[in-house]
Amino acid sequence: MSQSPVMERRSPDTGVGGRGPAEAAFIRIDGARKVFTQRSGGAVPVLDNVDLAIAENEFVSFIGRSGCGKTTLLNMIAGLEDVSAGRIAIAGKVVTGPGQGQGVVFQQHALFPWLTAVDNVAFGFRKSGLAKAERCRRALELLSLVGLDAAAGRYPREMSGGMQQRVSIARALALDPQILLMDEPFGALDELTRIELQQELLRIWEARRKTIVFVTHSISEALTLSDRIVLLASNPGRIKRIFPVDLPRPRLRTDPGFNALYQAIWNELST
Ligand SMILES: Nc1ncnc2c1ncn2[C@@H]1O[C@H](COP(=O)(O)OP(=O)(O)OP(=O)(O)O)[C@@H](O)[C@H]1O
Ligand SMILES: [Mg+2]
Known part of the structure; x- marks a missing residue:
């Protein structure tokens, strides 16, 4: 069997916890902290001293218990949440907001219920300066990329959860x-x-050469997809351990290497 390009990929050696070679870092998180201020005025430390270097085209997953700060960290990379201390940079440029090459697929309720699939995707082009017809043409192309050619005219309520997620990905x-x-x-x-x-x-990752940061609660999902799995611990959120996944793709759950890593991550998560 010939190997697909996806199968030939290997995890770039960006080191553990961001202490790898600087030139390999595309997304660089240095000493990032997040403190939320409550209405009462109290300060809640949510993320503490996160260091991580992510290489270009790398697929990295965050895993960790509910409330450990995965969404907060992702939103900070997206430029949707500011950093209380430390810094996050993309291609050497400090993140000061969205629009530095980040596309986001949110945890839930991401589509506009009053827009059809094609209009939801076309919304992603709103700042592109393209004419409406061109936005529509490109939106249809993206729907086709995620296998939704036939559903362009449907509203979110007329689509299954899986179809809605495909639309969210197309829009991102x-x-x-x-x-x-x-x-x-x-x-x-x-x-x-x-x-x-x-x-x-x-x-899509392979065809379009993306750097992907993916949050999941599923160890199997993280193992199926990622070059590295970053395990976060809670209170305050911090990196507990990073697992490189050096298994060829497509990955099989029956592979002993897959199972060994599954066990190792499970042990680390449950202690
Ligand atoms: N805007 C906010 N103000 C105050 N606290 C917040 C805010 N947003 C999140 N938090 C708190 O920060 C912590 C981390 O939240 P976050 O949503 O990042 O967790 P998570 O790891 O994504 O959880 P889940 O797996 O349930 O999605 C939680 O304790 C949460 O209550
Ligand atoms: Mg979350």
Whole structure:
């Protein structure tokens, strides 16, 4: 069997916890902290001293218990949340807001219910300066990329959860972002749809050369997709351990290497 380009990929050696060679870092997180201020005036430390270097075209997953700060960290990379201390840079430029090459697929309720699939995707082009007809043409192209040619005219309520997530991915791809930030995008889907979308995402990742940061609660999902898995601990959120996944793709759950890593991550998560 000939190896697909996806199968030939190997994890770039960016070191553990961001202490790898600086030139390999595309997204660089240095000593990032996040403190939320409550209405009462109290300060809640949510993330403490996160260091991480992510290479260009790398696929990195965050895993960790609910509330450990995965969404907060992703939003900080997206430029949607500011950093209380430390810094995050993309291609050497400090993140000061969205629009530095980040496309985001949110944890939930991401589509506009009053827009059809094609208009939801076309919304991703709103700042592109393109004419409406061109936005529409490109939106249809992206819907085709995620296998939704036939559903362009449907409203979110007329689509299954899996179809809605495909539309969200198509919209995030609209401006051809270098980085795709995905917050539990397949969390609410049945196992079969989830596996199909994982395969689809790997295909898009390979075809479009993206750097992907992916949040999941599923160890199997993280192992199926990622070059590295970053395990976060809670209170305050911090990196506990990083697992490189040096297994060829497509990855099989029956592979002993897959199982060994599954056990190692499980042990680390549950202690
Ligand atoms: N705007 C906010 N103000 C105050 N606290 C917040 C805010 N947003 C998040 N938090 C708190 O920060 C912590 C981390 O939240 P976050 O949503 O990042 O966790 P998570 O790891 O994504 O959880 P889940 O797996 O459930 O999605 C939680 O304790 C949460 O209550
Ligand atoms: Mg979250």
